[in-house]
């Protein structure tokens with residue numbers, strides 16, 4: 001077990017409904033690091049994240065900021081570890097501002113009104129995810145992407161040292177995905193440890209560390225640009241990726257090893273000639 005880590009886990013087994021979902025996982029997340037967790041559907045990524053947050057019982061030792069998670073007082077751990085779940089049910093009748101303020105609950109005394117610092121943290125988080133303009137609107141009246149930015153702001157408003165996010169890019173358009181990337185990098189620069197489950201492999205390949213899961217096990221953990229990491233990705237995704245480099249970034253493109261010939265009479269995409277590329 002690594003001690004000077006923001007979050008570390010030595011998990012022997014996690015069972016749900018009599019089935020073993022996770023087995024033999026050792027993972028250590030340092031401060032000032034962004035780690036992405038990837039793997040095929042059903043690999044156990046969300047289950048792992050929930051176990052790390054202490055939301056599922058497991059045969060495991062999990063340490064948060066050097067202390068066993070079970071020994072933390074719940075409000076203190078909720079200040080140290082923030083969580084953004086997948087398809088979270090949220091109080092739809094609350095305004096976006098009120099939802100983000102929920103992230104400040106662990107900082108507030110029982111039944112005490114929010115402090116000036118709480119309001120400042122909420123405003124900061126909402127500006128950061130660009131959802132301040134609809135702060136008065138109920139969550140129910142927001143689009144999927146707008147709602148996701150509010151929930152991300154709620155997680156940021158906690159101002160925790162460890163941030164766990166399950167599919168944070170769901171519903172986000174490319175500019176807001178780029179904003180998310182900027183936020184995560186800024187958090188890591190500030191010393192926050194970020195762990196995110198991502199289906200967007202091209203985003204995950206930009207993380208500091210990549211954890212590749214398959215069949216309830218951790219198959220690889222390390223920086224994303226190495227041959228060992230690429231081998232693990234190919235194995236996890238049935239050798240159906242093209243891993244290519246563009247402007248110094250690795251990209252993973254879905255790849256059909258046995259492409260079918262185009263159907264007769266089907267539509268064709270013709271390459272543009274140079275003069276046709278110019279647009280006004």
Ligand SMILES: Nc1ncnc2c1ncn2[C@@H]1O[C@H](COP(=O)(O)OP(=O)(O)OP(=O)(O)O)[C@@H](O)[C@H]1O
Nearest residue numbers: 016017019021039040041042043044045046047048
């Ligand atoms: N409550 C449950 N009871 C029994 N099995 C479960 C339960 N929740 C999840 N599982 C199973 O555990 C396995 C891992 O699920 P998990 O949601 O962690 O996968 P994932 O890697 O996040 O998948 P995806 O990419 O599809 O979101 C799956 O086979 C799933 O069917």
